[in-house]
Amino acid sequence: MIFRIYTLFPEFFHSPSRSGLMGKAVESGIIKFEIIDIRNYSEDKFRRCDDYPYGGGSGMVLTPSPLFEAIEANEKGGSCILYTSPSGTPLTQELVKELGNLSEISLICGHYEGIDQRIIERFVHKEVSIGDYVLSGGEYAALVITDAVARYVPGFMSNKDSLVEESFESDLLEYPHYTRPYDFKGMCVPEVLIEGDHKKIAQWRHEKKVEKTKGVRPDLYKKYLMRLILGE
Ligand code: SAM
Numbered sequence: 580m581i582f583r584i585y586t587l588f589p590e591f592f593h594s595p596s597r598s599g600l601m602g603k604a605v606e607s608g609i610i611k612f613e614i615i616d617i618r619n620y621s622e623d624k625f626r627r628c629d630d631y632p633y634g635g636g637s638g639m640v641l642t643p644s645p646l647f648e649a650i651e652a653n654e655k656g657g658s659c660i661l662y663t664s665p666s667g668t669p670l671t672q673e674l675v676k677e678l679g680n681l682s683e684i685s686l687i688c689g690h691y692e693g694i695d696q697r698i699i700e701r702f703v704h705k706e707v708s709i710g711d712y713v714l715s716g717g718e719y720a721a722l723v724i725t726d727a728v729a730r731y732v733p734g735f736m737s738n739k740d741s742l743v744e745e746s747f748e749s750d751l752l753e754y755p756h757y758t759r760p761y762d763f764k765g766m767c768v769p770e771v772l773i774e775g776d777h778k779k780i781a782q783w784r785h786e787k788k789v790e791k792t793k794g795v796r797p798d799l800y801k802k803y804l805m806r807l808i809l810g811e
Contacts, residue, residue, distance in 0.1 A: 580732045582725045583613040583658060583685040584718075585649055587628060587641075591718040600736070601729060609734045612725075613653070617641075620648035629691050636692075643695035646687065650702050658683040660704050661724070663717035664693065667706030670724060672747040674707070678724070679731025686724060688717030750803040752792045754784035 584592060596605055596612045604610040618626040622644065629639035654660070659681050668674065678684060687694065687703065699706065709720045729735050736742060746753040757768040771783045793800045 580609070580681070580729065581611045581613060581658070581683040582729075583615060583653060583683070584688065584721050584725075585615045585617055585646065585653075585685065586688040586718055586721070587617050587690055588688075588716070588718055589614045589616045592722070595722055595726075601726065604729060604732070604735050607734070609732055610729055615649050615653055617645050617649050620645040620652070632692060638692035640692050641690055641694040643698050646694060646698045647701070650685075650687075650698075654685065654702075658685045660685045660687070660702050662687045662694065662699055662703045662706045663689060663709070663720035663724070664706040665708050665711070665713050667708040669711075670707050670709050670727070672727075672745075675724075675727040676731055678728045684725075684728065686717070686721040688721050690716045747799075750792070750799050750806060751788040752796060752799070754787040754791070 586592070592612060592614050595601060601610065605612065617628055621628050628641055628645045630642050632638065632640045650660070659678070661684060663686060687698070707720070707724060709723045714720060730742065744753070757772060761768050761773065769783070771779055789800075789803070792803060
């Protein structure tokens, strides 16, 4: 999988692309990062890439020309081009899985008030938001998207089963985890987990998933109930 990232801050990606599972995947060639410095395509002698918004208002806007040139120079036609944006389609596990089937994803990281609309209209296949809050730059969102998507790339996860048991599968959040020691500062592991009855463990975990989802995410819980009613 190729992640091509258009950014004003290429150094932002240095450590994340070299650490942990992502670092291993990059080393083994499963994942490739192409970090494109938008400023390299600026014709301004100070490499500026922002300007005042038409119509007035506060803040600056990323000018179209450097981004246009950067995209034209680096896209060969096979990539899904995403713009990280708070007003985009919310990133869900479903969307993550869809993106995980692709072989090439390009991410445009916005800054200031955002990028010129004409770039979105010309190149962008989908605007993606990582949540209902505003970040200072698209780099944070690009990191979230690349990490979530990479987990679905064959070979990224050493244990594929981890993907099946996770939060959001069947519209439920995950059950709680415990490891050794059994008694940690007087807090003990639930008995059911040490009795070795796998049927009971599965039932306990399911109950915990439902309980957590009902309390924390009533929206998901409703979806889960609907699926039960429809027998899905
Ligand atoms: N003026 C924009 C608005 O109100 O929607 C916010 C711009 S924000 C300060 C700068 C950049 O951060 C955006 O262009 C976008 O690339 C990125 N960004 C901010 N919040 C985001 C979010 N929730 N999801 C994805 N990207 C986000």
